[in-house]
Amino acid sequence: MPEKVLIYSRLPKSLTQRFADRFELLDSGGTPAHEVFPAEEVAQIRALIxxxxxxxxxxxxxxxxxxxAIVCYGTGYDGVDLKAAAARNIVVGHSPGANxxxxxxxxxxxxxxSVRRLTAADSxxxxxxxxxxxxxxxxxxxxxLSGCKVGVYGMGEIGRKIAARVAAFETEVGYFSRTRHDDxxxxxxxxLDALAEWCTVLMIAVRAGxxxxxxxxxDLLKKIGPDGHVINISRGSVIDEGALLVALKDGIIAGAGLDVFExxxxxxxxxxSLQNVVVTPHIGGNTRESHVAMQACVVANLAAFFAGETLPYQVK
Incomplete structure (x- = not known):
């Protein structure tokens, strides 16, 4: 008999079908499980996505x-209280690098x-x-862009791929992260202050927390300067959106590209409403290949948990 797994967040059915082929899913549609399923069923749930x-x-x-077990669909896990999970002996898994x-x-x-004013030109x-x-x-x-200084804040898997890509545009690339990578x-x-003063484009790829x-x-936005741009593909919480709005309206920075919001x-x-802002609806990891890779990590984490093994993609 397949193990039961709770779909905790509101996820499209198209993304959970692969899990349904392997486990018995209890999909609450984003509503707390105890409001949807009988108490005795909720009491038996051992893992969730x-x-x-x-x-x-x-x-x-x-x-x-x-x-x-709490298994996150995607790289991020900032919504999960890791200390509370650890205190309850709940392991947390995610899909590092999959997208x-x-x-x-x-x-x-x-x-x-943002730099080439695409939306303004289109309009x-x-x-x-x-x-x-x-x-x-x-x-x-x-x-x-040629000779432009691109500063990458956060040098994980995503930051590394951003750096490799922007280097192909004949830019100078610098970075700041918790760890210096000599390779x-x-x-x-x-x-981060030094990075902001150095760069023309600040790429935010840091983990939220x-x-x-x-x-x-x-203060940081002022350091980037009136020709500078901010690009955020991490989490909206990293930017003070009120300060960003003032900086964009007053010409403190030139523009912003945002895939995430607070x-x-x-x-x-x-x-x-601003023409010097480019916005997208958190579509960064939304490709078919990314979803296949993220789903594979979720399945691997769940299979390992139910087998009594260490999660292959455990948050540490």
Whole structure:
């Protein structure tokens, strides 16, 4: 008889079918399990699948007394209270690097769109501005990418792939992360402040957590400067969105490309109304290949847990 697995977050059926072929799924549609399923069934749940950003705290865990494994669909696990899980002997797994290439591609897309004013240019053509030769301040010649300094904040799997991609555009690449990687051919900056002062484009690829919440604030944005751009493909919590809005409106920085927001799916109206902002709906890892790879990690983690083995992709 297949093991039961709770689908804790709201996930499309198309993404969970592979799990249904292997396990008996209890899909709560994002509603707390105790509000959907009988108490005796909830009491037997030993493992769940969740989106990494979905809040999952001590109280939620206590409602699942038999819970032994939390498996995140994707790389992130910032929504999971790791200390609470450890205190309850609950292991946490994720899908490290499974979507790194896809996310890095979107980072490059946003960088190019922001630096070269893609959305403004698109609108200029569609609204007749080009035909009518209307003046457009946003289409004044911007600095090009050749020789541009791109600073990568966070040098994990995604950061490495971003760095390799931007280097192909004849840019200078620097980075700051908790660990200096001597195997990389890029300049290491000693702090995030130093990286911001050095770079023209700040690529945010750091893992979310209490220590990175709003770390990109008004002071840091000033260091990037009026020709600078901020690209965020990590988590919206890393940027102080109020400070970013002021910086974009007042010309403190030139532009931003955002795939993530602090309170998704709600992108602040102030940001989406600006022409020097490019926005996408958290699509960084949304490719067929990425989903196949992430699902394989989820299945491997669940299979190992139910077999009494160490999770192959355990959060440490």
């Amino acid at each position: 969740t989106a990494g950003g979905t809040p999952l705290g001590a109280d939620d865990m206590d409602r699942l007394p038999a819970l032994g 790194a290439a896809a996310v890095a591609d979107v980072a490059l897309m946003l960088m190019l769109a 200029y053509v569609r609204t007749g501005g080009w035909v009518e030769a209307r003046p457009s301040p946003l289409l004044k010649p911007p600095p090009g 990389l051919p890029y300049q290491y900056l000693s702090s 209490a220590e990175t919440t709003h770390i990109v604030d008004a 309170t998704e799916p709600h992108a602040p109206d102030g940001l989406t």
